[in-house]
Amino acid sequence: MKTNATTLKGVFCPTIxxxxxxxxxDKKRFxxxxxxxxxxxxxxxxxxxxxxxxxxxxxxxxxMLLDALVESGIDGSVIMPGTGCTALTDSVRLSRHAVQLxxxxxxxxxxxxxxxxxxxxLFRAFAEVIERVSEETLKVYLYHIPSVSGVPLDLSLVExxxxxxxxxxxxxxxxxxxxxxxxxLLRSRPAFGAxxxxxxxxxxNLVAGxxxxxxxMANVNASAIRAAYDGFNKDNGEELQxxxxxxRKIIQxxxxxxxxxxxxATITGDDxxxxxxxxxxxxxxxxxxSLINSLTADGYLPFS
Amino acid sequence: MKTNATTLKGVFCPTIxxxxxxxxxDKKRFxxxxxxxxxxxxxxxxxxxxxxxxxxxxxxxxxMLLDALVESGIDGSVIMPGTGCTALTDSVRLSRHAVQLxxxxxxxxxxxxxxxxxxxxLFRAFAEVIERVSEETLKVYLYHIPSVSGVPLDLSLVExxxxxxxxxxxxxxxxxxxxxxxxxLLRSRPAFGAxxxxxxxxxxNLVAGxxxxxxxMANVNASAIRAAYDGFNKDNGEELQxxxxxxRKIIQxxxxxxxxxxxxATITGDDxxxxxxxxxxxxxxxxxxSLINSLTADGYLPFS
Numbered sequence: 117m118k119t120n121a122t123t124l125k126g127v128f129c130p131t132i133x134x135x136x137x138x139x140x141x142d143k144k145r146f147x148x149x150x151x152x153x154x155x156x157x158x159x160x161x162x163x164x165x166x167x168x169x170x171x172x173x174x175x176x177x178x179x180m181l182l183d184a185l186v187e188s189g190i191d192g193s194v195i196m197p198g199t200g201c202t203a204l205t206d207s208v209r210l211s212r213h214a215v216q217l218x219x220x221x222x223x224x225x226x227x228x229x230x231x232x233x234x235x236x237x238l239f240r241a242f243a244e245v246i247e248r249v250s251e252e253t254l255k256v257y258l259y260h261i262p263s264v265s266g267v268p269l270d271l272s273l274v275e276x277x278x279x280x281x282x283x284x285x286x287x288x289x290x291x292x293x294x295x296x297x298x299x300x301l302l303r304s305r306p307a308f309g310a311x312x313x314x315x316x317x318x319x320x321n322l323v324a325g326x327x328x329x330x331x332x333m334a335n336v337n338a339s340a341i342r343a344a345y346d347g348f349n350k351d352n353g354e355e356l357q358x359x360x361x362x363x364r365k366i367i368q369x370x371x372x373x374x375x376x377x378x379x380x381a382t383i384t385g386d387d388x389x390x391x392x393x394x395x396x397x398x399x400x401x402x403x404x405x406s407l408i409n410s411l412t413a414d415g416y417l418p419f420s
Numbered sequence: 421m422k423t424n425a426t427t428l429k430g431v432f433c434p435t436i437x438x439x440x441x442x443x444x445x446d447k448k449r450f451x452x453x454x455x456x457x458x459x460x461x462x463x464x465x466x467x468x469x470x471x472x473x474x475x476x477x478x479x480x481x482x483x484m485l486l487d488a489l490v491e492s493g494i495d496g497s498v499i500m501p502g503t504g505c506t507a508l509t510d511s512v513r514l515s516r517h518a519v520q521l522x523x524x525x526x527x528x529x530x531x532x533x534x535x536x537x538x539x540x541x542l543f544r545a546f547a548e549v550i551e552r553v554s555e556e557t558l559k560v561y562l563y564h565i566p567s568v569s570g571v572p573l574d575l576s577l578v579e580x581x582x583x584x585x586x587x588x589x590x591x592x593x594x595x596x597x598x599x600x601x602x603x604x605l606l607r608s609r610p611a612f613g614a615x616x617x618x619x620x621x622x623x624x625n626l627v628a629g630x631x632x633x634x635x636x637m638a639n640v641n642a643s644a645i646r647a648a649y650d651g652f653n654k655d656n657g658e659e660l661q662x663x664x665x666x667x668r669k670i671i672q673x674x675x676x677x678x679x680x681x682x683x684x685a686t687i688t689g690d691d692x693x694x695x696x697x698x699x700x701x702x703x704x705x706x707x708x709x710s711l712i713n714s715l716t717a718d719g720y721l722p723f724s
Contacts, residue, residue, distance in 0.1 A: 139508065153558070171479065171506040171533035174513075175478070202475040202506075204443065204697055209478075214576060229475035229532065231568060234698040241698035244443070266570045393508055394545035395530065395537040 122219055123255070124197075124287070124309060125327045126159025127341050128196060129334035130167040132376050132416055133181070135391040141177050145388065147188045149335070149380065161190070162223055164198035166291070166325030167332040167373055175206050176406055179213050192218025196330075200259060201226030205243065208248045211256075220405060223254040223330070224291055228265040235273045235313070242277055246284055256284055257309060260292035273289050277292055278305060289313050289330050295320055302326055315341050316364055319357040322348045324378040333364050333366045336379045336418075374399045382408055383418045428525055428591070429561070429631045430463025431649050432500060433638035434471040436680050438484070445481050449692065451492045453684065455641070458494070462638050462645030465494070466527055468502035469593070470568055471636040471677055476697040479510050483517050496522025504529030504563060508545070510539040512552045514603050515560075525559040525613075526635070527593055530615045532569040536549055539577045546581055550588055560588055561613060565595035574597070575604060579593060582609060593617050604612075606630055619645050620668055626637040626652045636676055637668050640722075670714045674707055675700070682708045683715070687722045 120308060131153065133147035146155065150161055163185065164170035166177050173181075182197055188411040192214075199210035199222040214222045215283050226233075227241050246256065258277065262268035269288075271278050277285045287309025290298045298310050302324045310326040312318055318329045320339070334341055374392055380398045381389035390398045399407070414418055435457065438449035444610045456463055467489065468474035468482050476487075485499055495565055496518075503514035503526040511528070518526045530537075531545050550560065554666045562581065566572035573592075581589045591613025595604045599621050602614050606628045614630040616622055622645070638645055641664060648660035671679050678696055682703045685693035703711070 166533075172477065172508065172531065174507045174509045177507075177509065203478045204476060204480075205478045226477065227567065230699060231570070234701065237699035237701045240701070244698055264533065266535070338610070394548055395534060395541035397538065397541045401719075 118245055124160060124196065127157065127315075127328055127334055127345050128160045128162040128311065128330040129153040129158045129338065130162040130330055132164035132335050132373065133164075133168045133170075133173065134377075135393060136388070139393055140389065141173060141181055142388070142404050143181065143184045145386075146181055147185060150185055150190060151364050153268075153334055153338045154194070156338035158338050159328070160194035161185075162196045162198070162289075162330045165223060165259075165330070167335070167376065168198070168262060169373065169393055169396065170198045172396075173202075175201070175209060178210060181327065182217060186217050193220045193303070195219045196221040196223050196257060198223045198225065199257070200227070202227045202229045204244055204248075207245045211245055211249045211254060212251070213412055215249060215254050215306060217348065221257050221287070222255045223259050224269045225259045225261070226269060228267045233267060234269055235276075237295045238267070238269070238273055239276055242285075243280070246281055252283070254284055254401065255286050256281070257287040257289055257311070258285065258295070259291070261289075261313065263293070271297070271304070271309055274301065275304065279307065281413075287311065287327060298326060301326060308416065314364070315344070316361045317322060318344055318360070319348045319353060332376060333360070333367065335376045336367070336383075337363055363411070363414055363416065366414055367407065369410070370403050370407050371396070375403075378404045379411070428464060428500065430579070431461065431632055431638055432464045432615065432634040432643065433462045434458040434466040434467040434634055434636055434676065435466075435644065436639050436684065437472045437474075437477065438681075438693055439697060440692070443697055444693065445477065445485055446692070447485065447488045449690075450485055450648075451489060453722060454489055454494060455492070457638055457642045458498070460642035461666045462642050463632070464498035464524075465498060466502070466634045467490075469527060469563075469592050469634070470565060471639070471680065472502070473677065473697055473700065474502045475497035475505075479505070479513060482514060486517065486521060490521050496567055497524045499523045500525040500527050500561060502527045502529065502563070504531070506531045506533045507602055508548055508552075511549045515549060515553045515558060516555070519555045525561050525591070527561045527563050529563045529565070530571045530573060532571045535570050538569060538580050539574055539580075540576055542571070542573070543580055546589075547584070550585055558588055559590050561591040561593055561615070562584070562589065562592050563595070564601070565593075565617065567597070568595075573627055575601070575608070578605065579608065582612065582620045591615065591631060602630060603628060618668070619648070623652045623657060624663070636680060637664070637671065639680045640671070640687075641667055667715070667718055667720065671711065673714070674703060674711050678703045679707075679711055680700075682711065686712055
């Protein structure tokens with residue numbers, strides 16, 4: 117029975133994480149950014165993803181930010197925090213905490229230190245987390261991002277996890293950049309909660325019955341991505357898709373995470389936003405100016 | 421002034437980490453194994469390396485084990501724990517803890533989540549940890565293991581760190597498997613504490629003025645590796661080297677960490693040793709038997 121139905125659909129923002137002068141997570145600005153993208157049209161927040169520099173944060177820092185977010189009035193039902201770490205005990209702790217805060221899903225990286233791991237070992241890694249958390253309300257979205265994690269999730273592994281835990285493993289974020297991966301997954305499991313890791317594939321995803329996109333660009337281009345989501349099967353669906361793909365390519369010409377932070381710094385007039393934790397580096401002034409000019413030429417409104 | 425002199429020299433064991441029935445770290449067996457390899461000839465312990473499944477442990481689990489080790493009577497001066505994590509704050513916390521326990525060095529991975537990071541960003545990552553710990557007694561050994569971490573340490577980065585922090589960045593473990601890396605490093609910085617990550621290069625390392633080896637195989641073959649270390653420039657130096665290289669190749673035919681645990685389980689008659697944390701998997705009975713047979717044919721004594 118292939119019943120893994122997701123409750124989450126739409127445009128989710130893997131929110132960027134601001135840092136203060138001491139490079140500590142900046143709670144206030146984090147909450148502001150989360151509220152801003154929801155107001156601009158995002159259906160939900162995938163905090164603590166690759167874009168959120170999650171692995172540059174300690175377990176305690178992630179829990180502190182999530183607590184603050186819920187306290188700020190954002191309901192857990194629209195939050196899908198990243199909880200997959202290299203250590204089993206850390207993944208369990210973060211996943212349990214997310215469930216306790218009422219999060220509708222968690223986005224789970226595989227343990228990503230060891231490479232060339234057999235499917236059986238990866239299955240066991242996810243299974244241990246799921247069984248230790250042992251909560252009916254835990255909904256796992258697998259996070260496939262091989263170019264960064266170095267640990268691809270074979271479709272056979274996804275199928276096996278979804279078959280073994282039909283009420284828990286309900287979806288996946290595909291950040292492989294290769295559309296055929298999601299396509300094959302949805303052909304095999306039409307009700308699976310497959311999100312594209314790039315809005316470039318948003319229309320493909322929705323036409324194939326997928327659940328939407330979890331894209332870094334939602335930090336700065338939420339309303340246009342939301343319009344493309346809502347209008348994917350309307351007359352101007354292709355046009356809306358082309359517009360968001362074009363804008364993505366402009367931003368992607370720079371290192372992505374620092375670029376997003378520079379755009380937010382420019383929009384808000386608040387240079388604090390430019391900070392990243394090492395090993396990432398902020399954009400140079402020259403890179404920032406070039407990016408802003410290209411976006412302005414594309415008709416990007418927040419600067420005007 | 422290229423004065424980065426290491427105080428640590430010899431054969432260091434990246435000790436394997438045992439787990440109990442609940443897959444929690446097993447303090448008692450961990451301490452036993454550490455004492456065993458020191459008695460068999462190791463000069464010191466590089467606990468919490470790749471072989472020690474360090475990244476499968478939480479920060480708290482690593483600190484608990486290190487506390488227990490020092491309490492068991494092993495002096496910090498012979499311990500070089502791994503402290504490099506993906507999160508700056510975790511690396512600082514572990515490095516500070518190691519210094520407080522009197523450890524003579526720490527083995528530091530680069531932050532290994534993001535790939536294709538610029539040298540400037542990696543420099544900043546190490547520099548932040550060093551400056552935040554801010555202790556005269558912190559001695560950093562950089563950990564170059566690109567096939568696992570996915571983040572190589574260019575020689576230009578090593579040189580820059582060693583030049584900037586001459587009293588702190590004093591060495592490196594080269595687990596690239598490529599001898600020319602260590603060779604180039606020692607040609608440029610003869611007093612640098614360069615350890616080979618494999619005993620296969622032990623004699624090369626010592627002839628070139630290096631500091632020795634930090635090798636997984638010291639968990640099961642310490643006395644032979646120690647003999648090759650002591651005798652590298654004696655008449656039978658090459659013979660001693662060939663013997664440890666041959667034995668390594670036998671063990672390497674199986675997945676290394678589970679293989680080492682199976683050997684210890686066989687030596688001690690204690691099957692608890694076979695456990696690994698996912699995503700690793702224990703050796704099968706068949707793999708174990710094949711390994712034991714090959715080692716016995718090689719004259720490996722602990723089984724006899």
